[in-house]
Amino acid sequence: MANSESGDSLISRVVRILETFDTDRTSRSVSDIARRTGLPSSTTHRIVSELSEYGLLERDDRGNVHVGMRLWELAMRGSQALRLRQVAIPFMEDVQAKLRQHTQLAVLEDDEALFIERLSARDSGANITRIAGRLPLHASSSGLVLLAHADDDLQHRILSSSLTGTSPETITDPDALRAKIAEIRRVGHAVAPGYIAPESLGIAVPVRGPGGGIIAALSVVLPRDSRDADAATVYLKSAAQGITRAMRASQNAQ
Amino acid sequence: MANSESGDSLISRVVRILETFDTDRTSRSVSDIARRTGLPSSTTHRIVSELSEYGLLERDDRGNVHVGMRLWELAMRGSQALRLRQVAIPFMEDVQAKLRQHTQLAVLEDDEALFIERLSARDSGANITRIAGRLPLHASSSGLVLLAHADDDLQHRILSSSLTGTSPETITDPDALRAKIAEIRRVGHAVAPGYIAPESLGIAVPVRGPGGGIIAALSVVLPRDSRDADAATVYLKSAAQGITRAMRASQNAQ
Structure with a gap:
């Protein structure tokens, strides 16, 4: 479902993006995320934007991305x-x-x-x-x-x-x-x-x-x-x- | 991206599925999820399966679905x-x-x-x-x-x-x-x-x-x-x- 030309699914890409964050590094630039996931820059931008739209990721004043409180809430609540x-x-x-x-x-x-x-x-x-x-x-x-x-x-x-x-x-x-x-x-x-x-x-x-x-x-x-x-x-x-x-x-x- | 014929994206559907769980109801059947999200049954099955593949959702012995520990881990860690x-x-x-x-x-x-x-x-x-x-x-x-x-x-x-x-x-x-x-x-x-x-x-x-x-x-x-x-x-x-x-x-x- 929703597979790219390279065959990996959107969900797998979302997981790869989320995996770039940890307690030592709670925020990253989009280009940093692209580099660490190996995803094309435009793809990374698009997925980050959509995840941000739903609050699953958030952007700070400097444009850096971090895990959204909404994702934490959904994961924790259930x-x-x-x-x-x-x-x-x-x-x-x-x-x-x-x-x-x-x-x-x-x-x-x-x-x-x-x-x-x-x-x-x-x-x-x-x-x-x-x-x-x-x-x-x-x-x-x-x-x-x-x-x-x-x-x-x-x-x-x-x-x-x-x-x-x-x-x-x-x-x-x-x-x-x-x-x-x-x-x-x-x-x-x-x-x-x-x-x-x-x-x-x-x-x-x-x-x-x-x-x-x-x-x-x-x-x-x-x-x-x-x-x-x-x-x-x-x-x-x-x-x-x-x-x-x-x-x-x-x-x-x- | 990955929009369905009705125009809603995969990410929005994932959010709707996750929203069906809360502390009072940490597990649901796939048909219950389909009913509560208003998504077609086949679509719900497909998305639940893919989310389960990455551990974001999990299924218990009776086939009921709950929020996966992996989702909690990713949301919490970052x-x-x-x-x-x-x-x-x-x-x-x-x-x-x-x-x-x-x-x-x-x-x-x-x-x-x-x-x-x-x-x-x-x-x-x-x-x-x-x-x-x-x-x-x-x-x-x-x-x-x-x-x-x-x-x-x-x-x-x-x-x-x-x-x-x-x-x-x-x-x-x-x-x-x-x-x-x-x-x-x-x-x-x-x-x-x-x-x-x-x-x-x-x-x-x-x-x-x-x-x-x-x-x-x-x-x-x-x-x-x-x-x-x-x-x-x-x-x-x-x-x-x-x-x-x-x-x-x-x-x-x-």
Whole structure:
């Protein structure tokens, strides 16, 4: 539908244009977008104009383009992630208030951990994860929890792929990763010391949906030398149970 | 571009499809989408399929369609609202921890207040606002703050429109609204007792961006009989100043 001579569709071009924006670069010139997408300049102008007409993109005073609030509104308003996030946030606040460290919620998306929420105190330590940011499944405590509860196909795909570490301590050996997954399933949580950054320790637990399946991972990032790891695990498990109960209650209320 | 025989573009049809979803209804059948958009069934099927191919929509086990996590990711990742929200959330948490009531952040969008964040304790009172939800500018404390600091054109547009109240106490008389706007600018905050719901009291303050212009409204919703209104105003003004300072620091750090 609406395919160009080169065979790619308008929707695929829109996606390529949207992919040029991220938290580090929330605005770009049209020529910059054309260069990064590889689309002809006139095509880029035309698509940007039409997207802007509907508020999906916006232009600032200097003519630079950014993602429109209307796109965010449409994506957010109907998002199932929003409901999970809305239910989860009071429980995440409890964890965050007790530990004063980054508290995060991630879901499985395209074989990666997609972070849909992060609460951070102003004095929390270093953390590379971002809302709407992703991490490989084997390289973070949240990803490991999602991997440990994923179906066999996905586990096989990850275990047979070429695994690279984000730090020297990330597990990249398939046998070691298989053992880690078994341990996570046995103890009910994942501990990832120094996997992302040498000075940090990630702890994550699975969050079950109303139907009993794992729908997300809830995690905290502590300083590596923190003495709160055991307490954090208890808080996280309690919060995860609370989220499941609240989701079940909100579903039954409908 | 890619116009149909009826002259509407593919992008406009995509927007119409996305508009059929909201927090009350996060999934729909394709025939339901066709009925609500007024698009032919075959067209709806085709567009839904293509959007699904790129993860912008997703289908569940029963074939029902919902907004895809990929769309949320693309919209969120490049969103300027995300940066404001990320900077604001620790300050919002401070306000929320002190008052234990709904704490909200809204921006001006299409002559309405669009709520981009809400923190709620589990024991907070009633509140109709939702993230990615909107309220008319004259009918909420956040909207009134945004209206009071909007340009003359927008103020004129609102004051000369037919104003309806969401409760008997909402100001709908243009002269009374003009006086309210002047008061908000003089005292630096808006108080909206019973405007949305008889039992609630909204209080909002303006948030300035690094450049000095008003970029958002920060608000709390208290029970109508709360004695915390004065304290809430002080907390909100302090948080708003903190957000401005933090945005300036984060801009200078780039």
